[in-house]
Amino acid sequence: MVFHSAISLISSWIILFHPADDNHFNPPGITGIEVVGDTCDISAAISFQLMGTSDATSYTWNFDDPGSGSNNSITVDGSRGNSNVSHQFSKPGRYEVHVTWQEPGMPEARLCKYVTIGQCCVGTNAGTTTISVCADQLPYVWNGSNYTESGRYTHSFQLPSGCDSVATLVLQVGNPTPSLGNDTTLCPGEKLLLDPGNYDNYLWQDLSAGKVFEVTQPGRYSVTVQNGGGCSGTDAIEVMYENNCGDIYFPSAITPNNDGKNDAFGALGNVASVSNYKLVVYNRYGQVVYSSSDPFQRWNGQNSGLLVANSNFVWNAAYSINGRSQKYKKGSLAVLK
Structure with a gap:
């Protein structure tokens, strides 16, 4: 901004022209205009008070507010150095308030003050709108713009007061996704x-x-x-639906003597329908002596190549029949000669 100043001699007064937001036309004895009130609130009346001393007995105020009609200008009587007026502004904006008066035997004096009314814009938020739309309803139009994807969007605009405000859109795009699960057999x-x-x-x-x-x-x-x-x-x-839904079972004892009868331990029954299989056999010390993920495989009663005859063991198994939910079994096993 370029500032200009000029000094003009009127009688014995020096009149100063200052930058726009300062008091200007400042004759001797008057130091400025004091603004009293909440200038952020357009509904509140604002008071103006001359600061300094003067021998004038009347003052004419103009509020630069044509929208206020006859209240835009007022002339008031005042004692020495005292002029206090109030004005209700018609709308938000920036106004040049000025007052004129005349000292005895002197030219008319004029003093100005710029004041901004009703334009305090701290934290202005127009709120958040959440919208759900189907994929075949796109694009979604909001505040003159097209949106085709889910997301959080903002739009800034100016209120009548001149303040900037921000509106937020939360857009949810997509059709429902119901789930009945995978194909299955019962x-x-x-x-x-x-x-x-x-x-x-x-x-x-x-x-x-x-x-x-x-x-x-x-x-x-x-x-x-x-x-x-x-x-x-x-x-x-x-x-x-599967007719072959029989379960599997495990023997409680084996006799690994190679006579072809009950010589090994493993799953029996509907083994062909088994999946996700795991069998583990433990000795009395909790050590694993045999494990398998093959339901057709059998344990021959040996540990590290040696027969463990006349001993007792515990086992547990996990498996599925025809791909259905997992089953669990456990039991004890005697290995006999």
Whole structure:
């Protein structure tokens, strides 16, 4: 900014022209205009007080506020050095308030003060809006801009007061993703409860509308769900029934004498349907003497190449039948001659 100053001699007074925001036209005896009140609050009246002394008996104030009508200008009587007025500004803005008066036998004097009203913009926030839209509803238009992805977006704009404000958009894009799980196999008599998750609406393959669906026979089952925003998603599962659902079992004793009868220890029964298998055998000291992940493999009763006849052991096993949930078994084993 370039500042200009000029000195002009009027009678015996020196009148100074100062930069825009300072008091100017400052005759001897008057030091300035004091502003009293909350200039941030447009609803509050602001008081102006002349500082200094003067022999004038009347003062004319102008508030540079045409919107206030006849209240924009006022002439008041004042005693020596005393002029105090109030004004209610019509709207936020920057105003040049000035007062004129005349000392006895002197030219008219004028003093100005710039004041900003109702434009204190600390922490202005227009709030946050959260929106959920379906993928087929994009782009989402907000404040004149297009948005195509989930995210947090902000927009700045100017309030009527002249203050900057910030609005925030939280955009959630996407359709529901219900899950019925992987295709599965059940045994005769077993049931499966399908639960796709929590949504507002459900429509199953048989046109039922419950939150869950109970499966009692083989087939393909599907569900279409809808959330509160009207977005939908679908999932399906194939359920089969397996007749070969027998379990496996383990002997409680073996006689490893190579007579072809009960010579080794391992899983018996529906071994062909077993998966995720693990068998571990321990001696009485808790040491592992045998382990296997092959359900067709058997322990011959030997440890480090030596037969451990006439000894007792404990074992545990984990496995699945036809890929279903994991099962666990444990027991004791006698190795006899």
